[in-house]
Amino acid sequence: MNVTWLMRMAKWARRPPSMLHVKIAAVAVLAVIVxxxxxxxxxxxxxAKLNPRGLRNWKP
Known part of the structure; x- marks a missing residue:
């Protein structure tokens, strides 16, 4: 594991995200699942669907 990620985890352990941020993240994940x-x-x-064939040969 990278030292940067360890420092980020330590920062989150000392100061966890607020309940509002947790709720916003949960709503976003729920919307994607739906x-x-x-x-x-x-x-x-x-x-609302993307046509992948149409984008293969797209040139601006």
């Missing part, structure tokens, strides 16, 4: 589940179930609209 979007992935809706897409896997087939309810995500076609206009």
């Amino acid at each position: 979007i992935v589940v809706v897409d896997k179930l087939g309810y995500w609209p076609d206009w």
